[in-house]
Amino acid sequence: MSVTNRIECKFGIPGVLNHLHMNTDIVVIGAGAAGIAAAKYLQSNGVAYLLIEANNRVGGRAFTELMADGTPFDLGCHWMHSASINPFVSIADELGIRYEKRTGYGSTQLFRNREALSMEMSDTLTEALLMDDRCIRKIWMEGKDISVYDALDATREWSSVADYFTALNTSVDVDKVSIGDIVEYEDTNENWPVVDGYGALVNKWANDVPVNLNTKVRSVDWSGSGVRIETSKGNIAAKCVILTVSTGVLGSRHIRFTPELPILKSEAIEALPMGNYNRIRLSVRPRSFDVDVPERVLASSQTDLPMSLSIRPYGFDCVVGLVAGRYADWLEKAGPAASVDAVGQQLSSVFGANILQCVTGDRQSAWRGDPLSLGAYSAATPGNFGQRSRLAKPVADKIYFAGEATSTSHFCTCHGAMLTGYRAAHESMNSLS
Numbered sequence: 001m002s003v004t005n006r007i008e009c010k011f012g013i014p015g016v017l018n019h020l021h022m023n024t025d026i027v028v029i030g031a032g033a034a035g036i037a038a039a040k041y042l043q044s045n046g047v048a049y050l051l052i053e054a055n056n057r058v059g060g061r062a063f064t065e066l067m068a069d070g071t072p073f074d075l076g077c078h079w080m081h082s083a084s085i086n087p088f089v090s091i092a093d094e095l096g097i098r099y100e101k102r103t104g105y106g107s108t109q110l111f112r113n114r115e116a117l118s119m120e121m122s123d124t125l126t127e128a129l130l131m132d133d134r135c136i137r138k139i140w141m142e143g144k145d146i147s148v149y150d151a152l153d154a155t156r157e158w159s160s161v162a163d164y165f166t167a168l169n170t171s172v173d174v175d176k177v178s179i180g181d182i183v184e185y186e187d188t189n190e191n192w193p194v195v196d197g198y199g200a201l202v203n204k205w206a207n208d209v210p211v212n213l214n215t216k217v218r219s220v221d222w223s224g225s226g227v228r229i230e231t232s233k234g235n236i237a238a239k240c241v242i243l244t245v246s247t248g249v250l251g252s253r254h255i256r257f258t259p260e261l262p263i264l265k266s267e268a269i270e271a272l273p274m275g276n277y278n279r280i281r282l283s284v285r286p287r288s289f290d291v292d293v294p295e296r297v298l299a300s301s302q303t304d305l306p307m308s309l310s311i312r313p314y315g316f317d318c319v320v321g322l323v324a325g326r327y328a329d330w331l332e333k334a335g336p337a338a339s340v341d342a343v344g345q346q347l348s349s350v351f352g353a354n355i356l357q358c359v360t361g362d363r364q365s366a367w368r369g370d371p372l373s374l375g376a377y378s379a380a381t382p383g384n385f386g387q388r389s390r391l392a393k394p395v396a397d398k399i400y401f402a403g404e405a406t407s408t409s410h411f412c413t414c415h416g417a418m419l420t421g422y423r424a425a426h427e428s429m430n431s432l433s
């Protein structure tokens, strides 16, 4: 059962939205973190707006489900990144949502070929990651926008683990992402997990925002004065629109534009495609692990791709495995059983085959196949980091763009999406006056 689908349709009376013909000043499309932030900004400034969401819930890629044992599981975002500059931290405090404070991602025990590695060996990984980072920054400073793959020596020690971390951070493999996405991201190295669920946090934060759920935008006509939005429940005339849907949705043309968006805009959308990243949760019986089990293990070997596993996070009886990039796409396509096998294999490589008898069920995300996001988050293709700011620019003072892909320093994150929502709402409001 979802904890984030309890908001009712609040636009008019629920159930009478089939023939909607409305006028308003600003239409906000999409009720993820960006759309909610935009709506809150407009609301607090007394601007007339409508927030339109195709799904039956708010949050978009921030989505917490309650499992059968009552524990929350984030299918999308889970960590409040760059915590000391992340506005969601104080919102969580205000709303009584629990989180944990960490440096980095907390303690991780490394395993290679089924062997636990010593602290000294783990330190060599940390050093290797620092060297990669220095190398990438140097190339970026020289003015080159190339892929992470081209920037680094593929034969260096720990390359498979380092590349796996890059895939988790960017949702694509190292050959598909610009080094700009590594260097320009504002990272304070504080990643605080939301124990009650980041989706639950976003959902609670959205409680005071009126939203039209189950209302799909089909087209945006920006010829003539103002904009006309065609939705599955009727048409809306407005002065301007804020688009917060993912670059996957923008690129899919599920929303038609009349006239077409300018070529520069479609180039930016194409240059910022969605990668994939899935979270795979296995439920386990109580007391399946020793009490002193590490909270996170990283399993790596010569044959399999590395995988990070959270073991009994916050004392919940489960294991969460993370996959990203092409591997995530491959597993998602192969079906849920393949993902369960993949996590099970890594788990048994660390804890022995008997651990699999403790697994009682699974739940996993499948973001590539979700028609309302079509992937996990945007990645700037090599040579194209600059397209993030181009995507953020409004068109004709009528179409404003928000969403994680339009952030130039907090892209790929939930708080980054929120900040772009405030920015786009501010810009659109100025254009009204």
Ligand SMILES: Cc1cc2nc3c(=O)[nH]c(=O)nc-3n(C[C@H](O)[C@H](O)[C@H](O)COP(=O)(O)OP(=O)(O)OC[C@H]3O[C@@H](n4cnc5c(N)ncnc54)[C@H](O)[C@@H]3O)c2cc1C
Pocket (backbone or CB within 6 Å): 029, 030, 031, 032, 033, 034, 035, 052, 053, 054, 055, 058, 059, 060, 061, 062, 075, 076, 077, 078, 079, 080, 081, 215, 216, 217, 218, 244, 245, 246, 249, 254, 255, 277, 278, 279, 365, 367, 372, 373, 375, 376, 377, 402, 403, 404, 405, 411, 412, 413, 414, 415, 416, 417, 418
């Ligand atoms: C597996 C995973 C793990 C992640 N981990 C983290 C993390 O730990 N920390 C972090 O900060 N970030 C993380 N992220 C990224 C973060 O979740 C996103 O960057 C952020 O939630 C995006 O918000 P948004 O508002 O830009 O877009 P979205 O959340 O995608 O919102 C867009 C909304 O538009 C709606 N929509 C789409 N099409 C239409 C239409 N035609 N009409 C009306 N509505 C439409 C969608 O349903 C959606 O609600 C993760 C993402 C994933 C997938």
